[in-house]
Amino acid sequence: MNYTPHTPEEVKQMLSEIGVSSISELFEDIPVSMRPASFDIPEGKSELEVIRHLQELASKNSGDLLTFIGAGFYSHYIPAAVDAISSLPEFYTAYTPYQPEASQGWLQAIYEYQTAICHLTDMDVSNASLYDGGTALYEACMTAVRINGRKRILVDAGVNIIYWTMLKCYTSNLSLDMVKIPVKNMRADRQNIYKQLDERTSAIILQNPNFFGCIDDFSDIVEYAHKKGVIVILSVYPISLGVLKTPGEMGVDIAVGEGQSLGIPLSFGGPYLGFMTSKKEFVRKMPGRIIGRTLDKHGRDSYVMTLQAREQHIRREKATSNICSNEALCALRAVIYLSLLGKKGLRELALINLDKAAFTKECLEKIPGVLKVGQPPFFNEFTVLLSHNADEVVHKMISKGYIPGLPLGRFYRGMDNYLLVAITEQRTKEEIVKFAESLEAVLCN
Amino acid sequence: MQLIFDKSKPERTGFKIPKKDVPATAKLPDNLKRKSEINLPEVSELDVIRHFSILANIHFCVDTHFYPLGSCTMKYNPKFMEKAAKFPGFEDIHPLLPQLSGGGILTQGCLEILYHMEKLLNEITGMDAFTMQPLAGAHGELTGAMIIAAYHRDKKHKKKYILVPDSSHGTNPASATIAGYEVIVVPSDKNGVMDIDEYRKHLTSDVAGVMLTCPNTLGIFNPHIKEICEMGHKVGALLYYDGANLNAVMGKLRPGDIGFDIVHLNLHKTFATPHGGGGPGAGPVGVKKHLSEFMPISKVIRRTDGTFCLDYNYPKSIGYIAPFYGNFGVIVKAYAYILMLGKSGLIDASEKAVLNANYVRTKLKNSYKLPYDRRCMHECVFSAERQKEKGVSALDIAKYLISKGYHPPTVYFPLIVKEALMIEPTETESKETLDSFIEVMKEAADLAEKKPEVFADMPDNTPVQRPDEVKAARDLNLKWNG
Numbered sequence: 001m002n003y004t005p006h007t008p009e010e011v012k013q014m015l016s017e018i019g020v021s022s023i024s025e026l027f028e029d030i031p032v033s034m035r036p037a038s039f040d041i042p043e044g045k046s047e048l049e050v051i052r053h054l055q056e057l058a059s060k061n062s063g064d065l066l067t068f069i070g071a072g073f074y075s076h077y078i079p080a081a082v083d084a085i086s087s088l089p090e091f092y093t094a095y096t097p098y099q100p101e102a103s104q105g106w107l108q109a110i111y112e113y114q115t116a117i118c119h120l121t122d123m124d125v126s127n128a129s130l131y132d133g134g135t136a137l138y139e140a141c142m143t144a145v146r147i148n149g150r151k152r153i154l155v156d157a158g159v160n161i162i163y164w165t166m167l168k169c170y171t172s173n174l175s176l177d178m179v180k181i182p183v184k185n186m187r188a189d190r191q192n193i194y195k196q197l198d199e200r201t202s203a204i205i206l207q208n209p210n211f212f213g214c215i216d217d218f219s220d221i222v223e224y225a226h227k228k229g230v231i232v233i234l235s236v237y238p239i240s241l242g243v244l245k246t247p248g249e250m251g252v253d254i255a256v257g258e259g260q261s262l263g264i265p266l267s268f269g270g271p272y273l274g275f276m277t278s279k280k281e282f283v284r285k286m287p288g289r290i291i292g293r294t295l296d297k298h299g300r301d302s303y304v305m306t307l308q309a310r311e312q313h314i315r316r317e318k319a320t321s322n323i324c325s326n327e328a329l330c331a332l333r334a335v336i337y338l339s340l341l342g343k344k345g346l347r348e349l350a351l352i353n354l355d356k357a358a359f360t361k362e363c364l365e366k367i368p369g370v371l372k373v374g375q376p377p378f379f380n381e382f383t384v385l386l387s388h389n390a391d392e393v394v395h396k397m398i399s400k401g402y403i404p405g406l407p408l409g410r411f412y413r414g415m416d417n418y419l420l421v422a423i424t425e426q427r428t429k430e431e432i433v434k435f436a437e438s439l440e441a442v443l444c445n
Numbered sequence: 446m447q448l449i450f451d452k453s454k455p456e457r458t459g460f461k462i463p464k465k466d467v468p469a470t471a472k473l474p475d476n477l478k479r480k481s482e483i484n485l486p487e488v489s490e491l492d493v494i495r496h497f498s499i500l501a502n503i504h505f506c507v508d509t510h511f512y513p514l515g516s517c518t519m520k521y522n523p524k525f526m527e528k529a530a531k532f533p534g535f536e537d538i539h540p541l542l543p544q545l546s547g548g549g550i551l552t553q554g555c556l557e558i559l560y561h562m563e564k565l566l567n568e569i570t571g572m573d574a575f576t577m578q579p580l581a582g583a584h585g586e587l588t589g590a591m592i593i594a595a596y597h598r599d600k601k602h603k604k605k606y607i608l609v610p611d612s613s614h615g616t617n618p619a620s621a622t623i624a625g626y627e628v629i630v631v632p633s634d635k636n637g638v639m640d641i642d643e644y645r646k647h648l649t650s651d652v653a654g655v656m657l658t659c660p661n662t663l664g665i666f667n668p669h670i671k672e673i674c675e676m677g678h679k680v681g682a683l684l685y686y687d688g689a690n691l692n693a694v695m696g697k698l699r700p701g702d703i704g705f706d707i708v709h710l711n712l713h714k715t716f717a718t719p720h721g722g723g724g725p726g727a728g729p730v731g732v733k734k735h736l737s738e739f740m741p742i743s744k745v746i747r748r749t750d751g752t753f754c755l756d757y758n759y760p761k762s763i764g765y766i767a768p769f770y771g772n773f774g775v776i777v778k779a780y781a782y783i784l785m786l787g788k789s790g791l792i793d794a795s796e797k798a799v800l801n802a803n804y805v806r807t808k809l810k811n812s813y814k815l816p817y818d819r820r821c822m823h824e825c826v827f828s829a830e831r832q833k834e835k836g837v838s839a840l841d842i843a844k845y846l847i848s849k850g851y852h853p854p855t856v857y858f859p860l861i862v863k864e865a866l867m868i869e870p871t872e873t874e875s876k877e878t879l880d881s882f883i884e885v886m887k888e889a890a891d892l893a894e895k896k897p898e899v900f901a902d903m904p905d906n907t908p909v910q911r912p913d914e915v916k917a918a919r920d921l922n923l924k925w926n927g
Binding site: 003004005006010011013014015017018019020023026027028029030031033034035036037038039040041042043044045046047050051053054055056057058059060061062065067069071072073075077079081083084085087088089090091092093094095096097098099100101102103104105106108109111112114115116118119120122124125126128129131132133134135162163165166168169170172173174215216217241242243244245246248249265266267268269270271272280283289290291292293294295296297298300301302303304306307309311312313314315316317318319321322323324325326327328329330332335336338339340341342343344345346347348349351352354355356357358359361362377391392394395396398399403406407410425428429432 | 446448449450453457458459460462463465466467468469470471472473474476477478479480481482483484485486487488490493494496497498500501502503504505506507508509510512514517519522523525527528529530531532533534535536537538539540541542544545546547548551552553554555557558565568569571580581582583584586587591594595614615616618619620621622623624625626627628665666668670671694696697698699702703713719720721722723724725726741763764765766767768769770771772773774775777780781783784785786787788789790791792793794796797799800801803804806807808820822843844847852853855858872873874875876904907908909910911912913914916917918920921922923924925
């Protein structure tokens with residue numbers, strides 16, 4: 001049985017209308033010499049069989065480990081309403097809203113997303129989404145280069161190490177000078193940064209909370225950078241903005257981040273959501289779709305894709321970016337999530353994350369094999385210095401049903417005994433206490 | 446229509462935050478705290494559900510409307526794929542788990558899918574290795590262009606150009622630029638395919654790569670494609686296959702067999718994963734053996750004991766193009782789709798896609814100008830030039846279709862066709878759907894002849910009519926400031 005709806009009779013009628021005698025005639029333009037050498041794909045299965053197969057595969061993964069890992073990708077609770085709306089076919093089976101009259105639903109939703117992201121970050125303008133937090137950082141670099149024409153980018157080593165790796169990959173063929181500035185005690189090293197910020201520098205990239213979980217106020221760096229004409233790019237963790245000083249309040253030029261924590265499942269690495277905002281004077285230098293509000297011919301509020309002259313389908317090789325499909329459905333999830341939580345909910349949620357992390361710190365500090373916890377102040381993630389190799393501890397903890405965090409030795413020399421631990425609202429007091437007990441048992445044996 | 450922000454009422458909330466159950470209270474220094482109020486709406490869960498449901502109601506989608514948006518392959522998205530991707534064993538897995546000591550064994554299901562998907566895509570395209578990492582089609586192009594750059598760097602070739610035909614998607618030249626190349630555009634000939642003499646003229650030893658869509662964006666298969674690949678290889682260029690149109694040729698042609706070195710696929714087109722209003726997509730990239738060492742890391746491999754793991758040992762790799770292993774949630778759906786359709790189903794999909802496009806082409810060619818009047822593959826491109834003479838543009842026809850309940854074709858692309866109407870019906874649409882669409886298209890052509898003035902008022906039954914795009918770009922209003 002085929003999945004297509006054509007009956008044999010209809011196929012015959014259609015072929016006769018076209019004026020050919022068989023379907024294979026329609027493919028005659030492809031010479032026999034170019035036909036596939038093989039096409040060894042298994043024959044089709046029923047829906048029941050495929051679902052059963054995938055269920056088996058899913059059950060080979062352990063979805064029920066108690067997780068204390070983050071590193072930029074967090075396990076937050078997702079309200080059921082997020083799934084309910086993003087499962088509406090009008091949202092998930094449509095495409096880019098090229099035709100505004102047929103697409104007001106999506107266009108308005110993205111305008112609302114842009115608004116929510118601007119309000120969350122205290123920035124002026126937001127685009128309609130990029131692939132993920134890492135590609136958003138790369139696009140931010142390129143935006144900075146377009147703004148001031150300089151070619152040197154400073155990257156604080158507190159920026160997620162995964163993003164640093166991505167930035168190196170993306171810029172490998174562009175004549176950009178990517179300079180990593182080491183951290184000092186896991187925090188931005190002001191002295192070195194001030195020394196490096198000069199008139200040749202296009203941008204500096206910072207992250208708050210940084211990869212080690214430390215939180216900061218970068219207003220001083222922003223002020224100094226601006227004196228030198230340097231663009232400041234800040235990568236942020238959206239949930240933390242419920243309580244932390246915002247990119248807008250620090251005066252940064254471009255704020256980006258990974259939006260996964262806003263109602264998007266971890267899904268083994270994607271799809272995620274790159275968000276990007278800037279000051280309004282840079283909007284025409286920004287990449288990506290942007291939705292604008294306007295009036296229709298009868299004076300009614302309407303929404304359209306705007307500033308398209310920056311984009312690849314118009315400007316081709318001169319476009320601000322090559323991005324076309326972005327992560328619209330994830331952006332929709334984010335605006336639904338933010339609407340459900342609302343102005344007070346997001347703050348409360350951030351406070352709970354903060355308090356649970358503080359409690360976890362207290363519990364871990366009592367363990368004899370834990371030598372140091374965090375570099376306060378932190379939000380919901382911190383480093384833990386162990387008496388043992390963190391890799392080995394992780395291995396043992398996983399067998400006890402925990403993902404205890406990310407060992408940092410793989411990324412940083414001399415940090416073999418460090419573990420990066422994250423706590424969200426998903427972890428209860430009991431789970432945290434038991435986690436500490438298990439860790440103690442592992443460390444003290 | 447009101448915004449969700451307009452519906453805000455102080456003290457309302459749509460989600461009950463879990464109670465604080467720990468005794469600790471964190472102390473944040475004042476200078477690190479947010480001072481501003483977070484201006485998000487205060488609404489109930491019902492407010493949110495109703496608001497977005499109403500927005501959904503004023504939107505066209507594949508499930509409710511025929512959506513022949515050329516080049517986008519808006520085929521039906523089977524529902525079981527959605528169900529599979531939502532299994533907690535997929536959705537709740539942290540991507541760092543397989544990178545932890547002892548974690549790999551707990552993610553065997555995910556790794557197995559990535560591994561088998563690579564094998565399936567290799568066989569479908571005739572390539573030797575695939576990376577699942579690219580997050581969309583254009584992202585795949587960029588990955589491919591970066592592999593081209595890495596290859597030539599490794600071979601110490603100094604090359605500066607990438608050739609693209611004038612019918613290409615805008616993403617091709619844009620992606621090549623980010624990989625550090627200058628773009629040379631090769632014009633099409635009178636048959637709608639790349640002009641081979643022009644191609645020869647530009648093909649020098651400075652050319653690093655040639656990016657081709659095949660069949661091309663006019664829906665035309667270039668019978669000289671193999672020769673084009675051979676000519677490119679002679680000057681040391683790599684041949685890149687933009688798989689945007691693979692839906693036309695599954696089981697009929699494999700880019701790997703005819704000389705292409707690199708290919709990207711759009712899982713959200715060919716393999717039926719939903720387009721999500723503009724993503725997420727997925728754009729896996731396949732290469733021939735001589736390029737596999739340049740692929741992004743990590744790679745999923747199978748150990749001798751049958752278990753799967755991540756391998757990072759590729760010193761010449763271009764590096765991390767994505768934070769992890771690609772849009773896994775999308776890849777699961779495409780994997781499920783390929784398993785269900787199987788060999789015959791995939792071949793049938795391409796055959797019916799081509800049948801449907803040729804049927805529409807034949808039935809409409811008396812009503813609209815067919816700039817390249819020849820057999821097409823999965824899509825056909827008409828021109829509304831004839832109608833334009835009466836003052837009715839391709840855009841007007843698109844608006845008329847909307848009023849009749851059809852999503853319009855792609856308009857004004859490819860750029861080499863004036864007043865282009867690019868129709869891609871896809872294989873999942875039935876003859877009766879096509880027949881009704883054809884009737885409405887004929888009606889539009891007829892009206893353009895007899896009553897061209899009616900188009901100015903189209904569409905006449907939508908929530909808005911002809912929004913002012915010039916005003917939108919001039920008086921920028923990109924967020925609610927209430």
